[in-house]
Amino acid sequence: MIKLQKVSKYYYLGEEEVKAVCDVSLQIKPKEYVSILGSSGSGKSTLMYLIGLLEHPTSGKILLDGKDVSKLSDEELSHIRNSYVGFVFQSFNLINRFSVLENVLLPVKYTKGNIDFNPQERADNLLKKFGIYDRKDFFPNKISGGQQQRVAIVRALMMKPKIILADEPTGNLDSKTGDEILDIMESLNKDFGVTVILVTHEKLVADRTNRKIYIKDGKISDKYL
């Protein structure tokens, strides 16, 4: 489903070249539940954003369902992100000026194709499913962190994506709430049949996934150090 072939991503910090991701090749199969495990600065987030098509690789190929997407235009990439990928972030990343419902409906505004569902109904159903329907008219800063992350998950699910990319989704939460979010992640994979890629630095979190990809200094490594 997702295939990375010798993908590298370099940044420039002033004059200095930073090799965030270096010659990474990996493959993720449909409906997999995997984690990308690495310490801070290991390049795991960059790797996730490359998979999520928010970053262009400096070199190498990214194949999505066998199609090379590393050379697509901004328009095509945005369209794929909209319909194919859902993001969940450490800091929730909801828009505070918008209500919960408006946040959840945001991806619908950017869809270019036809959608086979009623956005309002789907939003309501998902909000109910994750127990935050009664918060739908609240603004994000008026609800708890766990609730905000659920809203973010509903937003990520809105367009019926094939992949959910979660970047330290429990990082800003206490352990109990974090566990609940991880339960949801697991059910996304099991019940919704979505590929879930979990990026984390916590081995305990990664242990809950079916497969772990270790990353160190921008390279795939055999084990977590």
Next chain:
Amino acid sequence: MIKGNGISHLFKAALTDFKRNKLRTILTSLGIMIGVLSVVMLIALGLGLKNYIQEQFEGLGANLIIIMPGAGFGGDGGGFGPAGIISGTEFDEKDVNNLKRISEIKYAVPLVFQSTNVESGANKESSYIMGVNEDYFDLMNAEAAEGALFTKTEAQSRTKIAVLGYTIAEKLFEVPDNAIGKTIRFENQRFKVIGVIEKTGDNEQDRSIIIPYKSTFGSINPDKTFWSIYLGVESEDNVEMAKQKAEDTLLKRYGEDDFSVTEQSEILSTIDQIFAVINGFLIAIGSISLIVGGIGIMNIMFASVTERTKEIGIRRAVGATEKDILYQFLTESVMLSAFGGIVGLLLSIVIVLIIRRFFPASINALAVILALGISSAIGIFFGVFPARRASKLPPIEAIRYE
């Protein structure tokens, strides 16, 4: 591209944002509002001034030819040359008589013109002396409101009699009827009022004291010369011919550059030309404030882009293209300036309606189109830079921005 309903969705989103930030919205569009207000007002006043001056000249009656010393109106320069009125020759009675002999010319009126202070009893007013002959009243279509106008015999006889403009009669005697038979004093001379002419609407005319030109000979006009000669032509078809003949007549005594013969339509077209320049100039001045307003919008939009960097990142992550972001910010800046433009336009319409009571200011289609067109254009022009910056933000950096 954006979806079919994209435009209305963009407008709605921008409107919702404006509602959340009412004060900022109003302050931001204030610059454009003032800019549009000043442009429209300056155009309205420029047009008003032009209308006013045109009315004054049209009030002189059609088929009028004005002879002035020097280049006068029009001429090659197409303006009131500074040398024109001052230099050149001065005309005398012989010229008037020569011009009167031209068959196409019905009236020939010598004009002695001077500003003065007039007194009656304890009242003192500033006024104008107009020394003319009896044809003047026919030429100007002036009728007596009270009393009588002077006749040919009286005009030729140096009699110290005067016909007052309506306004000056009111100022001096409260009721114009009271003026008849009274004595007024100006330039150390006493004149008896024999009539008051009807109000013309021309301020200068209504404040004038009209006296027989011969009575100015002496201390007022020792050289017995005229400032100008007005000619009235019987029919419009003969104006060109009469003008030509008048020129030929005067050339016998004066050089080509010493005088000018101008018909009214030429004066009107000269006024048109002058005001085209003045209006252009006024628009240019008003546009400065429009540009300043545009820069204000750009400033706020840049601030708004920075403030919403994270939001831009989030939108990009859920599928917004660079264009979507560009249009989002562009819509906001265009709406801000269009809003300012519309409010500025409405305000100026209200102001123009109020000042119309005193002054013939007017708003034309050009002003409306200019106001709305320019304000939208400014919204686009000054909105493009912030919107481009927003759309070109790398999504990752935007999302991580705190």
